[in-house]
Amino acid sequence: MANNYVEFYEHLPEDVIIRISSSINSSEDLQALAVFLSDNPLNHIRNSNPQRGSTILYLSDYLRVNISQAEALDFNIEQYGNSLSYDQADWRFDNLILPYLKEFSFEEMKKILEYSNNNSQIYDRRRAGTSNRTIKNRIIQMDENFDFSQYVYFKSL
Numbered sequence: 001m002a003n004n005y006v007e008f009y010e011h012l013p014e015d016v017i018i019r020i021s022s023s024i025n026s027s028e029d030l031q032a033l034a035v036f037l038s039d040n041p042l043n044h045i046r047n048s049n050p051q052r053g054s055t056i057l058y059l060s061d062y063l064r065v066n067i068s069q070a071e072a073l074d075f076n077i078e079q080y081g082n083s084l085s086y087d088q089a090d091w092r093f094d095n096l097i098l099p100y101l102k103e104f105s106f107e108e109m110k111k112i113l114e115y116s117n118n119n120s121q122i123y124d125r126r127r128a129g130t131s132n133r134t135i136k137n138r139i140i141q142m143d144e145n146f147d148f149s150q151y152v153y154f155k156s157l
Contacts, residue, residue: 003062006036029055035062042067045075053091060096073100073108081115086125093122093131101134106142113139117151132156 009017024030024037032048032055035041045063050056056079064072076096083089097104097112104112112135116122123132133156139146148154 003033003036009036032059035059042071046078050079053095056092057095069103073104076100077104077108077111077115080112080122081119083119083121085121089119089122089125090127090131093127097131098134101138104138106139109135109139109142113148113151113154117154120153123153123155129156 009020012020024034028049029052032045032050035044038044042063045059048059050059060072060075060079063075076092080089080092080096083092116128116132116135122128132154136148136154136156139148
């Protein structure tokens with residue numbers, strides 16, 4: 001991918017760069033993936049709007065390898081929190097939250113809880129109870145006296 005070979009891209013003929021840029025601009029996912037076009041990769045990724053799961057996973061891995069684990073985890077949480085459908089929320093929980101559950105700090109877990117409580121595409125989905133139980137169990141491991149009462153849409157099985 002060009003993100004690994006920025007020098008190569010910069011030496012391409014101008015007409016090739018124009019064609020590549022045109023292709024990149026045709027898709028939100030391609031724009032998100034084109035980290036190499038930005039002077040600030042972190043801001044580029046934060047301001048992107050990836051839609052495809054493979055794009056989100058790539059960006060999360062890119063952050064983990066090139067920026068920091070903390071930024072990758074924050075990105076995962078934001079992607080989960082901004083889920084636009086039940087299926088998207090399910091996929092994002094399974095791929096962006098669950099595999100990293102033990103890596104999230106207590107503050108990050110509270111942010112996941114807040115998103116789970118505030119986004120109807122997360123809390124109204126069929127699998128919400130199971131996901132929420134997982135979130136709740138992890139938070140209780142971190143603070144056995146945590147008060148969940150203010151999270152009225154956060155229900156666990």
